[in-house]
Amino acid sequence: MSHRVRVNPIACEAHGMCAELLPERIVLDEWGYPMLEEGPLHGSQLEHALRAARACPTFALLVERERGRGRG
Amino acid sequence: MSASSPTILETRPVDGVQPPAPALPRLLSGIRAQGALSLDEHLAVHGPLPGGGGGRRRAREHGMMLIAEVERAGLLGHGGAAFPTATKMRAVASARRRGIVVVNAAEGEPASLKDRTLLESLPQLVLDGAIAAAEAVGADEVIVCACESADVGIESVARAIEERRASSERLPGLRLATVPGHYVAGQESALVNFLNGGPAKPTFTPPMPFERGVAQRPTLVNNVETLAHVALIARYGAAWFRELGTPTQPGSALVTLSGPIAHPGVYEIEHGASLASLIRAGGGATARVRGALIGGYAGSWVGAAQLDGVALSNEHLAPHGASLGAGVVLLLSEAACPVGETARLARWLADQSAHQCGPCVHGLDALAGTLAELAGGIAGAGVAQRIDRLASLVARRGACGHPDGALNPLLSALDAFQAEFADHARHGPCAACSRPAELPLPDRPPSDATSRDRPSRA
Helix, strand or coil: CCCCEEEEECCCCCHHHHHHHCCCEEEECCCCEECCCCCCCCCCCCHHHHHHHCCCCCEEEEECCCCCCCCC | CCCCCCCCCCCCCCCCCCCCCCCCCCCCCCCCCCCCCCCCHHHHHCCCCCCCCHHHHHHHHHHHHHHHHHHHCCCCCCCCCCCEEEHHHHHCCCCCCEEEEEEEEECCCCCCCHHHHHHHCCCCHHHHHHHHHHHHHHHHCCEEEEECHCCCCCHHHHHHHHHHHCCCCCCCCEEEECCCCCCCHHCCCHHHHHHCCCCCCCCCCCCCCCCCCHHHEEEEEEHHHHHHHHHHHHHHHHHHHHHCCCCEEECCEEEEEECCEEEEEEEEEECCCCCCHHHHHHCCEECCCEEEEEECCEEEEEEEECCCCECCCCHHHHHCCCCCCCCCCEEEEEECCCCHHHHHHHHHHHHCCCCCCHHHHHHHHHHHHHHHHHHHCCHHHHHHHHHHHHHHCCCCCCCHHHHHHHHHHHHHHHHHCCCHHHHHHHHHEEEEEEEHHHHHCCCCCCCCCCCCCCCCCC
């Protein structure tokens, strides 16, 4: 079972903690909002991602199990 | 604003015997220049909606058959995204909880009049489509969502609902809600959020409306024109529907034609009809044309040199980087400055952001600023790279499709009007820059305006 990270862009307020704690997958854009590298998390990345998600002041970083996504 | 009187484009001769006729008009059959068709008049044109009756199990079977028919018809949504209608219907039908049908006629698109035309002129066809869809997915409630500015359409639908109730058919609950007029209010999740008592702003998905929508119930949100097509497919079937259009985009579409044209208005075309035939049906262009914006303000520009070959279906438009979207064809006259128009549109689109997602708020604002500098000839070197970079920072980073949609007309304008942009970058404003703007960019209420749900009188 693989995991991935996702940002809720409505909740995100550009605190930037995620890029500190998961630099291997997240960089900040010129306004401080996270840009995520797509794809499943590897090795220690899952642990780092979970720590980053817990540290996000607005709970905008989500660690999700990979699943088929619906759309409308 | 009221829709101008709709006109009908006939791309094939009418045989005399109908319905069901393969030829146009379909949706616009029997339409009057003024006023709505009554229930009796509507039934005289199309006959009664088949199905209904029998027990719950029978209704369920009938519903599944209608969904299968819509799937065979290949009906795609007419709100802009061209998503397969049957796929959405099946999702709501197969959910455990009872569904709700939301008729989306919010039409925040300034260059589109087709949805309000349907509300104003053919409200019984609109209700037919909603009722057929409700039966198909097993929903017991229908909410018709109209833009608060569509006052004639709102009156017309309210009257149509009363007429339906008086005819004492077996009906789902029918109500009317007026929604704020801002651009993103018609986005599915924004509509659902509004109907649930929140602001008409997009929400983070999933859950998608078909999973958890109005009152937490599975919700079928379809554009009003899409449902009008469902009303006809329920009567005449998938094979009839496919007699017009292309294999991948069957059927007809309502198109709002505007700009320097003798008779601007709403036309019904066959998917794949040439742009030239639409312009002829509109009485011809009244000025030389510099380009056409196809699909609406989330659509794309096609320059004059390419316009001859344009046909109005998504597969025909794809090589031009365009799609039919919500059925908008807006011609820009030779007298207009496409650079100035693009800069103004960019600012308007930035202002229409729901101001929820950082990349949309900052990115569209920065793009609008850069395009204004470009139009003024003060952008400096490296402006093309700056625009590319901003576009990549905006794309796919919003909760809704607005930032991505906004990129379409801005980036396609840079392509379609290369010479004009290069000229402005070097020499600043041109002679045409001081003429009045052509693109309609209405003042819109801020996106946190809270027009309330207005249940229709029982």
